[in-house]
Amino acid sequence: MDQTAALFLFLQPMGRLMAIDYGKKRTGIAVTDPMKIIASGLCTVATKELGHWLVNYLLKEDVETIVVGEPKQMDYTDSELGGEITAFAKALQTQYPNIKVERVDERFTSKMAFQTMIDSGLNKRQRRNKALVDEIAATIILQSYMDRKNYL
Template sequence: MGRIMAIDYGKKRTGIAVTDPMQIIASGLCTVETKTLGDWLKDYLSKESVETIVVGEPKQMDYTDSELGGVITAFAKALHLQYPSIKVERVDERFTSKMAFQTMIDSGLNKKQRRNKALVDEIAATIILQSYMDRKF
């Protein structure tokens, strides 16, 4: 059984979260610069067994694509073409950044720590992954 990976794709940074090999626990892994994401994925996927990649699907409140919708759809299609043995799924990611910020507050992080956008992206990816797991299982 391979891991499940979630990607919170952004213009500058991309948050990454993964499950354990038994697909029980979702954990934030890291945040990478979006411009280096392809190389990072190639390296990670050469070392770890991943059976599914979940890509956040940004939607507006009226379910239309957000500003990055087309870019992220193209990214998801490219992932599927480059890694055909890995299933690529999409999950609605509305409110994940707000939920991530609230998680930081609830965790007791101070204002300076909450300004860490990379941490927000990593937590958002974890929320996307947990949402997928809740739906799947």
């Protein structure tokens, strides 16, 4: 590693990135490591318990940015949950003003997550685990954000 790359890594904030795949019943969560190199699924939380879960997680972990999936129809109009998720993202920014809240198009992430499960060899019973689909979808949202922002 040359000196410029080492200095770049040293100057990077060490807070994690987090992605949220918000759903009516369940919400998938993914995070990066502190150096923001690897996006990994963390868990799935019952949406009604998401606020409490976030408070506890953010007390323990330094999160720099929360990426919230933005569900759009094929014609770019909001999906059924669009307004609710926009309100959630605004509430996050208000409650956590020191954490950047960004939105990422999440179209096709559930389909991509399901295909990832097939490609990884999970059997039919395992692929019916909707919580796992949500967690993988959150990971895909986070990875797409990292790719767009040119993280390592």
